[in-house]
Amino acid sequence: MPFRAPVADIAFALKHGADFTSDAVGADDIDAILTEAGRFASDVIAPLNAIGDKHGTPFKDGCITMPPGWKEAYRAWAQAGWNAVSAPEASGGQALPHAINAACIEMWNSASMAFGIGPVLTMGAVEALNAYGSDALKKAYLPKLTSGEWMGTMQLTEPQAGTDVGALRTKAERAGDGSYRITGQKIFITYGEHELTDNIIHFVLARLPDAPPGTKGISLFLAPKFLLNPDGSPGKRNDVRAHSIEHKLGIHASPTCTMVYGDQGGAVGFLVGEENRGLACMFTMMNLARLSVGLQGVGIAERATQQAVEYARDRKQGRAAIIAYPDVKRMLLTMRALTRAARNICYATAAAIDRSHHGSDAERRAADERAALLTPIAKTFSTDIGIEVASLGIQVHGGMGFIEETGAAQHLRDARIAAIYEGTNGIQALDLVSRKISMSNGSAVRGYIAELRNTVDQVNASNDPAFGFTGTRLAEALDSLERATAWLLGKLEKEPQSAQAGATPYLRLFGNAAGGCMLAREALAAIRLSEGDPASRIAIARFFAENVAVQASGLERTITEGADSVNNADAALDV
Numbered sequence: 001m002p003f004r005a006p007v008a009d010i011a012f013a014l015k016h017g018a019d020f021t022s023d024a025v026g027a028d029d030i031d032a033i034l035t036e037a038g039r040f041a042s043d044v045i046a047p048l049n050a051i052g053d054k055h056g057t058p059f060k061d062g063c064i065t066m067p068p069g070w071k072e073a074y075r076a077w078a079q080a081g082w083n084a085v086s087a088p089e090a091s092g093g094q095a096l097p098h099a100i101n102a103a104c105i106e107m108w109n110s111a112s113m114a115f116g117i118g119p120v121l122t123m124g125a126v127e128a129l130n131a132y133g134s135d136a137l138k139k140a141y142l143p144k145l146t147s148g149e150w151m152g153t154m155q156l157t158e159p160q161a162g163t164d165v166g167a168l169r170t171k172a173e174r175a176g177d178g179s180y181r182i183t184g185q186k187i188f189i190t191y192g193e194h195e196l197t198d199n200i201i202h203f204v205l206a207r208l209p210d211a212p213p214g215t216k217g218i219s220l221f222l223a224p225k226f227l228l229n230p231d232g233s234p235g236k237r238n239d240v241r242a243h244s245i246e247h248k249l250g251i252h253a254s255p256t257c258t259m260v261y262g263d264q265g266g267a268v269g270f271l272v273g274e275e276n277r278g279l280a281c282m283f284t285m286m287n288l289a290r291l292s293v294g295l296q297g298v299g300i301a302e303r304a305t306q307q308a309v310e311y312a313r314d315r316k317q318g319r320a321a322i323i324a325y326p327d328v329k330r331m332l333l334t335m336r337a338l339t340r341a342a343r344n345i346c347y348a349t350a351a352a353i354d355r356s357h358h359g360s361d362a363e364r365r366a367a368d369e370r371a372a373l374l375t376p377i378a379k380t381f382s383t384d385i386g387i388e389v390a391s392l393g394i395q396v397h398g399g400m401g402f403i404e405e406t407g408a409a410q411h412l413r414d415a416r417i418a419a420i421y422e423g424t425n426g427i428q429a430l431d432l433v434s435r436k437i438s439m440s441n442g443s444a445v446r447g448y449i450a451e452l453r454n455t456v457d458q459v460n461a462s463n464d465p466a467f468g469f470t471g472t473r474l475a476e477a478l479d480s481l482e483r484a485t486a487w488l489l490g491k492l493e494k495e496p497q498s499a500q501a502g503a504t505p506y507l508r509l510f511g512n513a514a515g516g517c518m519l520a521r522e523a524l525a526a527i528r529l530s531e532g533d534p535a536s537r538i539a540i541a542r543f544f545a546e547n548v549a550v551q552a553s554g555l556e557r558t559i560t561e562g563a564d565s566v567n568n569a570d571a572a573l574d575v
Contacts, residue, residue: 001310001407003046003303005038005107007031012532013340016525017518018347020099022354030100033085037104040080044073045111052114052253053410057194059245064193064255070115074196078148082108083119087126091142102350105292106343109299113414114253116299118151118191120292124285125152125203129222132273132281140228141201151197154285155186155204155259163427165205165279166214170261172206172221172269181266182206182223182240185258188421192257193225193242199234200225203285204261204269205278212276220278221269223261239267250413287375289422291353294346294378296418297386301339304393304411308332311397311406322396330547331396335389337544340522341515342382348518349374369444373436374514376428381511383418384425390415429503432510433488434496442489449482452517459520462527466538470520470545477513477545477552484509484559501566502559509555516541516549 011034014020015027025033048069055067077083086101087093101123109116126145129138144150161167170184182204186192193200202223211217226234242257261267273281309332312323322328352374355367390412394401401408419425437445456478460471484506491499519541526534 001307003042003049003111003306005041005110006302006306007034007038008532009340010034010038010103010106010343012522012526013343014099014103014347014351016529016532017340017344017522018099018351019521020097020347020351020354022097022099025096025100033096033100034103034107037082037107040077040082041107041111044076045108045115048073048115048253049112050407050410052112053250053414054252056252057245057255059193059242059255062193062241064195064242064245064257066195066255067253070253071196073115074118074148077119083122083148084146087123087146088130091126091130091138091146093126093146097350097354099347099350099354102291102295102347106295106299106302106346109296110303111299112253113296113300113418114251116296117251117254117292118194118196119148120289121154121190121285122148122150122152123292124154124288125201127288128203128220128272128281128284131284132220133222134270137222137270137272140232141222141224144199145201149197150199150201151191151194152201152203153189153192154282154289155189155192155202156282157188158185159187163424165218168205168207168218170204170206172208172219173266174208175268178270180206180221180269180271181262182221182269183262183266185243185260187258188246189242189257189259190421191255192259193245194255198226202240202259203272203282205282206269208275215279217276218278219275220272220281222272223267223269227268239264249416250410251417286422290375290379290428291346291349293418293422294342294349294380294382297382297384297415298339298343298346300386300411300415300418301335301342301382301389304390304408304415305332305335305339307406307408307411308335308393308396311400315398328396331392333540333543334547335392335396337519337540337548338385338389338515340540341511341519341544341548342378342385344518344522345374345511345515346378346382348514349378366444366447369439370448372439373432373444373448376432376436377507377511377514379422380419380425380428380432380507381515383415384508384511386415386418387412425507426504429507430500432507433499433503434492437485438489438492442485445485446482448514449478449485452514453478455517455521455524458524462524464527464538466535466542467520467523468542468546470542473545473549474513474516474520477509477516477549480552480556481509481513484556487560495563497567498563501563505555505558505562509552509559512549512551512555516544519544 052067084093089095172180229235243260246256352371523537523541526532526537
């Protein structure tokens with residue numbers, strides 16, 4: 001089934017679920033941008049998805065061959081300005097809000113997740129270089145990274161240092177001319193080598209000889225595949241190469257490389273930011289990547305849902321299409337409701353990032369805290385439901401879903417990595433519980449819960465019987481979230497392991513409660529404006545509240561009563 005970007009749903013979620021507004025761009029302009037992005041995603045990128053899955057990225061003699069049509073599609077995409085949507089104007093960007101770019105990123109990844117992940121890293125490179133690069137580095141590299149003429153990579157992971165970044169061994173030596181020489185190895189490097197652009201700009205974490213141990217001794221370097229000639233064009237090959245590629249479960253058309261630095265004495269690198277402050281610089285890339293990976297989960301879920309709904313409408317069993325059967329309806333409604341909830345959470349995160357750049361100091365600080373609170377939820381909830389929705393899509397197809405020709409299996413294979421890379425979902429949950437809910441002594445999270453309660457009050461005040469028990473069930477979910485939050489805040493200082501044991505179920509509880517309220521907000525807006533198919537949005541909000549949000553009480557018990565069963569069960573694991 002051909003994919004069509006759900007532009008109307010995306011625009012409605014952006015404006016009303018996430019409550020995004022901007023002085024920089026009007027509603028009509030937003031619609032025009034999203035419509036054109038949807039056309040490109042649907043007509044140009046999506047037809048390449050299955051081709052890329054089958055072809056992969058063959059590796060020979062240090063070179064990668066991208067699937068047929070990918071080079072042309074990428075260059076057309078970059079030339080159309082899509083890489084530069086939210087980049088700064090000074091480097092040739094359009095400086096549009098991050099929320100609009102987030103909506104576009106969802107569509108690129110719905111069309112093909114293997115395509116969509118590459119540009120995300122380039123966009124992160126633009127952010128990091130703009131924030132921390134010297135004027136000389138910005139002048140030399142920023143315009144072509146912004147345009148997408150060159151692509152960027154993010155290189156942290158090593159064979160012995162995954163999540164424990166402080167254990168990395170890649171070395172950087174001062175060369176005496178202001179540059180550095182980098183030696184070492186990196187693994188799992190997305191788009192580390194390819195033929196889409198004539199230069200690849202690597203952002204690499206490495207350690208100086210006199211650096212302090214751990215994360216406090218890491219520096220960030222820019223190391224181009226090709227060093228630049230005096231006129232700025234690619235010149236001599238740098239001492240960095242792809243040693244091999246990984247053969248992966250999914251995203252076959254995204255080249256995942258092992259990179260080697262220093263076969264001939266050391267790759268030339270240039271310091272980004274200050275020595276021994278590289279992790280802070282890299283986090284600029286990582287935070288954008290985490291939201292973008294959440295959007296990958298949304299994108300895969302959207303595509304899987306579209307395909308499952310279409311199949312269920314056409315597939316007859318007995319006299320009726322299978323979409324008429326209650327259990328199939330339940331699966332399809334679960335897919336659609338989870339997808340829309342995750343979309344709203346991601347867009348709300350992007351909107352908070354935009355607000356953090358405007359207004360008074362207090363307004364920016366509040367928005368920054370909101371973005372920090374929501375980022376781990378956007379990344380984790382969305383990628384978790386991406387896997388769930390893709391799996392349900394196979395179930396709707398029945399036996400045909402297990403057959404590769406239908407394409408349903410590819411969605412699940414592709415989706416599975418998103419819960420792992422850019423910080424595993426367990427790490428994100430620990431970040432939420434250990435750092436984010438305690439911001440401003442808990443006032444940030446309590447303020448957000450209060451805003452969600454306001455939506456529930458509006459649902460109840462509407463007295464619309466079509467909502468059913470929506471208000472009641474969402475209120476109960478928020479009660480569970482509030483109690484679980486208080487319990488965790490009370491445990492963090494004296495019993496951190498008890499709090500950590502409940503981190504993953506807490507994040508799911510948070511996502512369910514927030515996502516349900518955002519769907520209700522969409523429904524209320526549709527009623528108020530008499531647009532966006534009010535009956536459909538009420539039905540989705542009700543289904544989510546009465547079938548998904550009701551999991552809250554069980555999740556609360558897992559958080560507040562289940563810690564001992566985790567922490568005192570070593571015997572069951574032969575620890």
